Amino acid sequence: MARLTYKMPALDPHDPTGDSTWDVGLEQGQIEILLREDGKVNDKVRLYRLVLAQEVVKNPDAVFEGWQRPDQDDGLCYVGQPEIDYIRRDVEAPAPPGKVFCVYIAGSGKIVRWSWELADEVYGVEDRFRSKLWPA
């Protein structure tokens, strides 16, 4: 089971009112892998895009359930459309055109991937996810 060191509130997609939240987050090792041993940031893009992840899980445009692979039936994908992207700390870029920001969350609440994807490949592929949870 994941030990979430860095938590953020996410919309609870099982509550149709949209009023509830649950904690999702990252394990310490997921942050450490983005850093160097001297404390400097190795992967600035992935680290600072966590700001986008935080925004999307709180106010998603859609939440899908079921990653269509073994033992991952309860995996979720939160999808949103932030207006900016991050290059590094405090350095922004316009959001890439035609893409949406996806945050993949395992059943325990562990965020396992956060990335831009082509919107057509998220919304337009019929068997990509088992079902859409939000909006109901």
Next chain:
Amino acid sequence: MASLIEQIEHDFNISEDVNVEFSPYAYYGEEEDALTFYFSGERDYAKRINSRVTVFLSEETDELVGCQVKSVRHVLDDIGWFDVSIKHGKVKLSFLFVACRGEFGEEDKLLFREINRHAMETDLEVAVPEMA
């Protein structure tokens, strides 16, 4: 900047240096049973190849900058690789990619070769706790 990032910066005493050169890295997540490998720090987007493989492409050039392979443990269980290739809970990244060759379709052979070439160049090892 959001509070989560501030907490991380504080906890890890992060000092950003824009001149730091990116080092390739790989991470195996036990719960999601997925291996993530980045060999470039460029802005990227994810492109799904199939239900087991996603590649990360440069936002600027569409060149390959990394990939994620899923259901790794299932693959290794099937081929019974543990005894011969795992030392101290770590596995050579290039071994993992060779083991996962079947997750790439025939039409993705060139893609697999490019990823595996990067994996061999880095000589990275990945902690795979379930197999320790």
